[in-house]
Amino acid sequence: MAIREILTVPDPVLKQVSTPVEGGVTDELRALMDDMLETMYDAPGIGLAAIQIGVPKRIIVMDLSHSEEKRAPKYFVNPEILETVEETTPYEEGCLSIPDVFDEVDRPVKCLIRYLDYDGNQVEEWAEGLYAVCIQHEMDHLEGTLFIDHLSRLKRQRAVEKVKKAKRLASKTKAA
Numbered sequence: 710m711a712i713r714e715i716l717t718v719p720d721p722v723l724k725q726v727s728t729p730v731e732g733g734v735t736d737e738l739r740a741l742m743d744d745m746l747e748t749m750y751d752a753p754g755i756g757l758a759a760i761q762i763g764v765p766k767r768i769i770v771m772d773l774s775h776s777e778e779k780r781a782p783k784y785f786v787n788p789e790i791l792e793t794v795e796e797t798t799p800y801e802e803g804c805l806s807i808p809d810v811f812d813e814v815d816r817p818v819k820c821l822i823r824y825l826d827y828d829g830n831q832v833e834e835w836a837e838g839l840y841a842v843c844i845q846h847e848m849d850h851l852e853g854t855l856f857i858d859h860l861s862r863l864k865r866q867r868a869v870e871k872v873k874k875a876k877r878l879a880s881k882t883k884a885a
């Protein structure tokens with residue numbers, strides 16, 4: 710397993726639409742998912758899409774356990790949202806590609822999803838609560854959409870400027 714670099718805004722790769730995985734879940738794909746999970750834990754974060762490490766494939770990893778002792782990783786290959794309920798609720802979201810920026814996004818409170826798991830088995834289940842928020846956020850990544858794209862243009866610009874500025878400061882500190 711290896712920790713990969715997480716791309717941050719305004720990297721144009723993050724705007725790419727990811728393509729479906731063909732040929733099922735292979736060992737090569739599992740190795741990629743292992744790297745994604747390790748990268749996510751290291752960050753630390755609760756979800757990561759492959760495009761965030763520069764791989765434009767429809768793959769997501771997630772762990773909502775909030776516990777280092779009792780990890781509960783989930784893997785999603787070619788996930789689809791089959792159905793959503795009408796009721797929406799705001800949740801304060803963040804993203805590893807937009808460090809230290811948080812804002813509320815309204816999303817459906819429940820959605821029915823279908824995906825292939827780590828072993829290549831097809832799973833169909835309803836996601837609700839934080840699970841519903843996270844899977845919808847991550848699936849947006851597969852379409853090249855970031856949570857700040859759901860905000861006003863001004864908030865979006867501010868968020869990108871904040872990340873750029875933090876990056877400039879970090880590189881200065883490294884150089885000094």
Ligand code: NI
Pocket residue numbers: 803804805806846847850
């Ligand atoms: Ni994200």
